[in-house]
Amino acid sequence: MVGIKAYGGYVPRRRLPRSVIVEANGWFNSGLKGYSKGERSMCNWDEDALTMAVEASRDCLDQSRPDDIKAIYLASTTLPFTDRQNSGILGTALNLGQNMMTMDITSSQRAGTSGLINALNVAKGMGGSALFAAGEHRRSQTANNNELMYGDGGAALLLGNDDVVAEYIGAGQIAVDFVDHYRGQNADFDYNWEERWIRDEGFMKIVPDAVQAALDNTGIAADEIDHFVMPGTIRNIAAMVGKRCGIKGEAARDNLHGVMGEAGTAHSLVMLVDCLQDAKPGELVMLIGWGQGCDALIFRTTDKLPTMANRKGIKGHLAHRKEETNYNKFLAFNGLVLQDGGLRSETDKQTALTTLYRNKEMVIGFVGGKCEQCGTVQFPKSRICVNPNCGAINTQEDHKMAETTAQIQSWTADNLTYAPDPPHHFGMVNFSEGGRMMADFTDVDEGGVAVGDEFRMVFRIKAADEKRGFNKYFWKAAPKIQAS
Amino acid sequence: MASGIKDKVAILGMGCSKFGERWDCDAEDLIVEAYQEAIVDAGIQTSQIDAAWFATAIEEVHVGKSGVPLSVALRLPNIPVTRVENFCASGTEAFRGAVYAVASGAADIALAVGVEKLKDTGYGGLPQRGAGPLNDMIRNNGSAPGGFAQLATAYSQKHGVDMETVKKAIGAISVKSHANGAKNPKAHLQKAVSLETVLNAPMIAAPLGLFDCCGVSDGSAAAIVTTPEIAKSMGKHDLITVKALQLAVSNGQESGHNSWDGSYFLTTRKAAERAYKEAGIEKPREQISMFECHDCFSITEMVTMEDLYISNEGEAWRDVLDGFYNADGQVPCQIDGGLKCFGHPIGASGLRMLYEMYFQLTGRAGERQLKDPVFGMTHNLGGQPHQNVSSVAIIGHQGA
Numbered sequence: 001m002v003g004i005k006a007y008g009g010y011v012p013r014r015r016l017p018r019s020v021i022v023e024a025n026g027w028f029n030s031g032l033k034g035y036s037k038g039e040r041s042m043c044n045w046d047e048d049a050l051t052m053a054v055e056a057s058r059d060c061l062d063q064s065r066p067d068d069i070k071a072i073y074l075a076s077t078t079l080p081f082t083d084r085q086n087s088g089i090l091g092t093a094l095n096l097g098q099n100m101m102t103m104d105i106t107s108s109q110r111a112g113t114s115g116l117i118n119a120l121n122v123a124k125g126m127g128g129s130a131l132f133a134a135g136e137h138r139r140s141q142t143a144n145n146n147e148l149m150y151g152d153g154g155a156a157l158l159l160g161n162d163d164v165v166a167e168y169i170g171a172g173q174i175a176v177d178f179v180d181h182y183r184g185q186n187a188d189f190d191y192n193w194e195e196r197w198i199r200d201e202g203f204m205k206i207v208p209d210a211v212q213a214a215l216d217n218t219g220i221a222a223d224e225i226d227h228f229v230m231p232g233t234i235r236n237i238a239a240m241v242g243k244r245c246g247i248k249g250e251a252a253r254d255n256l257h258g259v260m261g262e263a264g265t266a267h268s269l270v271m272l273v274d275c276l277q278d279a280k281p282g283e284l285v286m287l288i289g290w291g292q293g294c295d296a297l298i299f300r301t302t303d304k305l306p307t308m309a310n311r312k313g314i315k316g317h318l319a320h321r322k323e324e325t326n327y328n329k330f331l332a333f334n335g336l337v338l339q340d341g342g343l344r345s346e347t348d349k350q351t352a353l354t355t356l357y358r359n360k361e362m363v364i365g366f367v368g369g370k371c372e373q374c375g376t377v378q379f380p381k382s383r384i385c386v387n388p389n390c391g392a393i394n395t396q397e398d399h400k401m402a403e404t405t406a407q408i409q410s411w412t413a414d415n416l417t418y419a420p421d422p423p424h425h426f427g428m429v430n431f432s433e434g435g436r437m438m439a440d441f442t443d444v445d446e447g448g449v450a451v452g453d454e455f456r457m458v459f460r461i462k463a464a465d466e467k468r469g470f471n472k473y474f475w476k477a478a479p480k481i482q483a484s
Numbered sequence: 485m486a487s488g489i490k491d492k493v494a495i496l497g498m499g500c501s502k503f504g505e506r507w508d509c510d511a512e513d514l515i516v517e518a519y520q521e522a523i524v525d526a527g528i529q530t531s532q533i534d535a536a537w538f539a540t541a542i543e544e545v546h547v548g549k550s551g552v553p554l555s556v557a558l559r560l561p562n563i564p565v566t567r568v569e570n571f572c573a574s575g576t577e578a579f580r581g582a583v584y585a586v587a588s589g590a591a592d593i594a595l596a597v598g599v600e601k602l603k604d605t606g607y608g609g610l611p612q613r614g615a616g617p618l619n620d621m622i623r624n625n626g627s628a629p630g631g632f633a634q635l636a637t638a639y640s641q642k643h644g645v646d647m648e649t650v651k652k653a654i655g656a657i658s659v660k661s662h663a664n665g666a667k668n669p670k671a672h673l674q675k676a677v678s679l680e681t682v683l684n685a686p687m688i689a690a691p692l693g694l695f696d697c698c699g700v701s702d703g704s705a706a707a708i709v710t711t712p713e714i715a716k717s718m719g720k721h722d723l724i725t726v727k728a729l730q731l732a733v734s735n736g737q738e739s740g741h742n743s744w745d746g747s748y749f750l751t752t753r754k755a756a757e758r759a760y761k762e763a764g765i766e767k768p769r770e771q772i773s774m775f776e777c778h779d780c781f782s783i784t785e786m787v788t789m790e791d792l793y794i795s796n797e798g799e800a801w802r803d804v805l806d807g808f809y810n811a812d813g814q815v816p817c818q819i820d821g822g823l824k825c826f827g828h829p830i831g832a833s834g835l836r837m838l839y840e841m842y843f844q845l846t847g848r849a850g851e852r853q854l855k856d857p858v859f860g861m862t863h864n865l866g867g868q869p870h871q872n873v874s875s876v877a878i879i880g881h882q883g884a
Binding site (some may be wrong): 026146327343344346347349351352355358359362363376378379380383386387388410411412413414415416417418419423424426427428430434435436437438439440451462463472 | 597606618622623626627630690737740
């Protein structure tokens with residue numbers, strides 16, 4: 001049976017209370033004042049849809065790197081590259097090799113679920129497994145409702161035909177060019193139409209059709225559904241739609257509005273992962289994807305579900321939380337304010353693509369070297385072993401270092417260098433399997449770093465080449481995610 | 485071991501420009517200022533110089549590459565001029581080139597000049613610059629103080645000296661250097677500061693505050709060297725000769741192999757060991773009369789005091805607090821005010837340090853004059869603690 005073999009989630013640790021946004025912009029748009037409750041997740045300056053997809057995928061794969069992955073999908077409408085395959089970067093970052101199909105799925109909030117249906121069918125047809133990841137870093141104009149409704153996050157699912165934790169039963173799909181919002185080719189922000197129309201003519205009419213199609217296709221009755229996973233920022237929309245479809249009232253899942261906001265294309269999967277973290281074996285889950293029509297997928301959890309207990313998922317990442325009350329920081333991190341970065345920010349950040357290609361495993365995959373002769377792990381991998389007692393030539397094998405613990409030997413908080421979130425923390429870290437590097441730190445707080453701390457490595461934006469629209473990615477050391 | 489450089493080359497003359505924010509000067513002006521003093525001190529004509537070495541580090545924002553800028557500035561008579569760059573040891577590298585040329589017999593008289601015009605870069609601190617396409621992809625972001633600040637956390641951890649004591653000791657280092665610099669008309673910063681001021685200064689890179697960092701300035705220094713025999717034939721006496729010139733360069737061990745603990749400079753220890761051997765010095769703490777070390781940051785100086793084997797490992801902080809390195813202490817360090825007060829025009833710094841040692845040894849250091857120095861040592865450290873170049877030079881009275 002085809003289904004979900006593993007899941008992972010990611011939510012940036014920074015949470016912006018909505019009251020902070022309302023306080024900043026309520027003077028201009030008094031309509032915001034009714035939305036002061038709860039908080040939204042916000043990316044650090046070095047996070048985007050791709051880095052969140054990488055983190056969610058790492059959570060999903062949990063150290064393992066299955067050798068039967070035959071396809072990698074990445075769904076998002078906020079991918080860092082319009083013409084450079086983002087799922088390929090994801091695959092390289094995860095060190096999954098190159099004998100597979102990679103594909104970006106985009107252009108609609110429904111890309112997450114439509115892509116998932118497609119990936120499940122592909123996995124079923126060709127055997128092996130497929131990685132399906134989604135991430136969304138949503139931007140909005142200041143003083144727009146979207147600023148309050150949106151959040152950033154990602155999720156990942158490993159799909160396959162054996163040992164599934166949730167079996168895929170079937171789906172129903174409706175395609176309707178119902179435009180509740182859109183974002184044109186060169187537009188920075190979404191443009192929305194009236195909410196009441198979206199509710200009455202959109203959700204309330206289109207979703208039930210898809211739900212019915214899914215039920216018809218699978219022979220399942222509406223009241224058998226245990227978890228109704230439906231995103232939507234309109235208040236109580238899932239419960240209202242569920243009721244119209246004949247789904248039990250208590251089945252409607254929380255849309256996570258209170259704790260993170262809506263993560264666009266990724267949000268259906270974010271909510272699905274959150275649901276699977278609550279679900280019990282043998283339950284029926286209906287997953288809704290909305291956007292110019294509707295997808296409805298039905299899964300049944302299996303007795304393997306408890307094997308996922310070690311995944312941080314969405315709940316674990318939600319628990320790893322830092323409140324950010326500086327609205328200006330939110331604006332700066334999202335490029336919504338003209339900020340003087342100072343002289344040190346003005347250096348040219350061009351990337352030599354030849355160099356990047358030769359060193360893609362090192363730079364994107366964080367692969368170092370291990371000397372076959374003396375066993376010394378080193379980064380970067382080099383021709384001559386760094387061990388002063390060895391010095392062997394051409395003896396280094398690839399050594400994956402991303403999943404090893406990085407212990408801090410020395411560190412500083414640098415106020416002089418240019419950093420989007422000063423002071424810039426960095427330091428010498430020693431890896432648990434050997435090797436070391438002077439590493440940038442991220443997601444740390446002033447006063448929150450000490451010699452001996454054990455960090456983990458994370459894939460992040462190293463620098464943005466704004467002149468050419470190119471993000472440089474590399475690995476940084478960050479505090480470990482605290483288990484929920 | 486090779487026979488070494490000891491007493492094979494004598495300093496014929498030296499010059500040093502005023503260091504500081506020389507808003508009215510180009511690099512050419514600074515070069516000529518240092519050179520004029522050196523050539524008068526040497527008592528020779530430009531036409532007598534056989535070869536020259538020219539140190540500038542950040543050529544992208546400076547005078548450009550090659551030996552041409554020096555040759556043009558001094559209208560050198562089409563002699564060989566070689567530009568050298570080796571991070572902060574660049575000035576000492578120019579000196580090394582000139583000294584080796586004389587020692588080899590390839591030149592009778594050689595010139596070394598270093599210059600840097602940092603105040604045209606627009607930066608406080610050294611300019612931000614790339615390190616090549618691959619390094620820019622995998623190297624950390626961070627400033628020079630950020631890299632050196634980490635010596636403090638590692639030192640504190642290794643020797644069990646709490647950060648408050650470390651902070652106080654490195655603060656005392658800056659207070660001492662400012663006291664010395666206040667007596668030096670060529671220094672950029674000629675003002676004494678209190679420990680309280682140092683400790684309460686704004687943080688640059690924890691735990692280094694503003695006064696833990698050296699200044700940023702423009703400057704140039706020059707040396708003219710020859711053989712002792714030629715110097716004597718020119719009527720010179722009480723010669724100051726080169727005793728040792730050593731350079732040690734990281735090979736990636738500190739940055740890539742877990743054997744280095746981050747609390748010291750591997751290269752400086754190696755360069756110092758070789759330099760003492762070359763100079764025939766067995767007990768540096770007793771024999772070195774004075775030294776100028778690379779105090780780009782106060783913590784660098786403290787750690788270097790140990791790496792040069794003047795203080796025992798883990799005890800430099802105590803020597804500092806005891807006044808061992810003060811002007812009236814046992815081994816005065818940075819008697820001219822150091823990088824702390826001169827700033828660090830990179831190409832010039834090594835030669836500026838030698839200039840002070842030379843003037844001390846020849847009894848011409850004015851208000852700062854120490855009593856009967858025999859050996860003067862200089863030290864440069866360029867790069868970052870985990871990957872760097874380190875130079876050690878020792879000069880002294882001929883026959884000492």
